[in-house]
Amino acid sequence: MNILLFDASHRISGMMTAYYQKVYALDFTDKLNGKGSLYQYINGQDPVQLITFDLLDDQDISMESWLNKNNIQFDTVINNLEHLIGNTLTETSIDEWRKSLFINLHLPFLIIKAFISYVPDDGQIIHISSTAAVSGEAGDVSYASHKSGLESFSKSLSKELSKRNIRSNVISISPKCWRKSDGARQIIQLLKETCNEHMSFLNGQVITLDNGETLS
Amino acid sequence: MRQTSVVLIIGGAAGIGQAVAESRLKNDDKVVFTDINAEKGHQLMTEWRDQGYEATFIQQDVTSWKDTEKVVSETIELYGRMDVLIISAGVTSQKRLEDITVKEWRFTLDVNLTGLFYILKAALPEMVKSKGGSIVIVGSGSAITGSGGGAHYAVSKGGAFGLMRAIANEYSDQGIHINLVAPRVIETEMLDILYPTEEAKEALRQKIPIKNFGTLADTTNAINFLASGESRYIQAQVLLMDGGRTYLT
Ligand SMILES: NC(=O)c1ccc[n+]([C@@H]2O[C@H](COP(=O)([O-])OP(=O)(O)OC[C@H]3O[C@@H](n4cnc5c(N)ncnc54)[C@H](O)[C@@H]3O)[C@@H](O)[C@H]2O)c1
Numbered sequence: 364m365n366i367l368l369f370d371a372s373h374r375i376s377g378m379m380t381a382y383y384q385k386v387y388a389l390d391f392t393d394k395l396n397g398k399g400s401l402y403q404y405i406n407g408q409d410p411v412q413l414i415t416f417d418l419l420d421d422q423d424i425s426m427e428s429w430l431n432k433n434n435i436q437f438d439t440v441i442n443n444l445e446h447l448i449g450n451t452l453t454e455t456s457i458d459e460w461r462k463s464l465f466i467n468l469h470l471p472f473l474i475i476k477a478f479i480s481y482v483p484d485d486g487q488i489i490h491i492s493s494t495a496a497v498s499g500e501a502g503d504v505s506y507a508s509h510k511s512g513l514e515s516f517s518k519s520l521s522k523e524l525s526k527r528n529i530r531s532n533v534i535s536i537s538p539k540c541w542r543k544s545d546g547a548r549q550i551i552q553l554l555k556e557t558c559n560e561h562m563s564f565l566n567g568q569v570i571t572l573d574n575g576e577t578l579s
Numbered sequence: 580m581r582q583t584s585v586v587l588i589i590g591g592a593a594g595i596g597q598a599v600a601e602s603r604l605k606n607d608d609k610v611v612f613t614d615i616n617a618e619k620g621h622q623l624m625t626e627w628r629d630q631g632y633e634a635t636f637i638q639q640d641v642t643s644w645k646d647t648e649k650v651v652s653e654t655i656e657l658y659g660r661m662d663v664l665i666i667s668a669g670v671t672s673q674k675r676l677e678d679i680t681v682k683e684w685r686f687t688l689d690v691n692l693t694g695l696f697y698i699l700k701a702a703l704p705e706m707v708k709s710k711g712g713s714i715v716i717v718g719s720g721s722a723i724t725g726s727g728g729g730a731h732y733a734v735s736k737g738g739a740f741g742l743m744r745a746i747a748n749e750y751s752d753q754g755i756h757i758n759l760v761a762p763r764v765i766e767t768e769m770l771d772i773l774y775p776t777e778e779a780k781e782a783l784r785q786k787i788p789i790k791n792f793g794t795l796a797d798t799t800n801a802i803n804f805l806a807s808g809e810s811r812y813i814q815a816q817v818l819l820m821d822g823g824r825t826y827l828t
Binding site for chain 2: 464514515516517519520524
């Protein structure tokens with residue numbers, strides 16, 4: 364199974380290689396301008412840079428050509444883009460709101476639009492979200508709003524792409540889970556289960572990993 | 580005796596916003612309404628004033644922070660307070676993912692989501708100063724189903740859920756009463772955009788368990804309830820108005 368992660372931390376991409384031989388990741392050098400490189404992660408080795416990309420440049424077809432030339436498809440695309448500032452409504456400036464909107468919502472749209480033709484029928488998309496989308500946990504107005512928009516995006520994708528049997532689900536994680544010492548391992552475990560091809564009936568869902576705390 | 584309220588309606592020159600404005604004016608409330616459509620806004624203001632109602636129109640593009648700040652400051656200048664805020668302005672277009680251009684994506688999110696953030700950011704400090712008030716956001720069932728208007732629309736309306744909850748977290752203890760109505764299929768111009776032919780409308784009608792579209796009166800009733808003291812204990816909720824469609828398949 365080929366996995367494409369976008370903007371995963373090296374930790375998550377690296378951990379995925381314990382289960383999958385071919386893990387690719389889009390790492391951004393300049394998120395706000397949609398620029399970065401595609402890397403391949405191989406267990407126990409340093410990631411290998413394959414090609415650069417510029418999502419905002421319509422003329423830039425280097426990634427497309429490279430994928431076509433190497434005949435690459437991605438069975439699973441994992442969206443782990445995240446931008447969290449931690450500001451209340453009054454503290455959030457217009458610029459900060461726009462930055463969060465761009466990273467948490469515009470970029471996933473651009474990437475999925477660009478890569479969807481490289482996802483085979485029966486493939487899938489998984490978005491990593493946060494329980495803040497539902498609880499609006501005090502502390503980041505933009506993040507709560509944009510993650511909740513992302514959950515609706517996943518539902519739209521699951522409806523639209525179901526004709527190609529492509530599934531789209533969300534894994535919603537509480538901030539506490541990320542902070543737990545074995546939190547990343549639990550997240551990877553859930554990702555692995557969701558990726559499992561035997562889970563073909565799991566579609567359009569939000570799976571929450573929060574130790575029940577969202578229902579406070 | 581019922582106290583008159585100062586009601587600010589964003590996107591009040593058509594559809595749901597206009598219907599809410601009319602119902603509030605009939606209740607003798609003081610209504611300030613905004614819209615990007617200045618011609619229709621001024622025409623309605625003249626009509627309503629001729630009927631003896633206290634209505635004020637301010638032109639606003641919700642994607643402009645400057646316009647939004649002006650709306651709030653003029654409302655406060657006029658009445659010194661804002662008791663109720665209804666946010667109804669919105670745009671939609673029925674598009675498949677591959678056909679949504681980057682420009683359309685940005686436009687829809689700018690109007691439906693950033694516009695919402697702007698008005699909340701501008702109005703909340705004033706509402707808190709005058710000891711709170713009620714806010715009702717007009718969202719959409721598309722946020723729950725991911726359908727009806729394309730991914731860009733669903734995302735913009737989904738974002739409103741999280742924003743509403745974040746605001747509730749921050750302001751519930753400061754007298755702010757906030758909820759969201761999520762209609763699906765209300766008879767307005769927006770419905771004509773999404774389902775332009777009678778055939779398409781009939782096919783849609785058959786998908787709704789009660790075999791009828793929602794009316795403007797249905798929506799107005801729900802919004803006015805959520806904006807009133809009668810729903811005081813209902814907080815940070817999404818009220819789905821869909822004739823049973825979402826959960827009864
Ligand atoms: N009608 C439905 O079936 C339905 C269903 C679900 C949700 N909604 C939501 O209800 C709300 C009202 O919809 P409606 O059916 O009354 O639509 P409508 O088109 O009749 O009214 C929307 C109003 O918003 C105004 N507007 C648009 N862009 C604006 C901008 N940039 N700045 C200021 N005003 C702007 C328009 O000029 C119009 O007067 C929308 O947010 C819509 O998404 C409607």
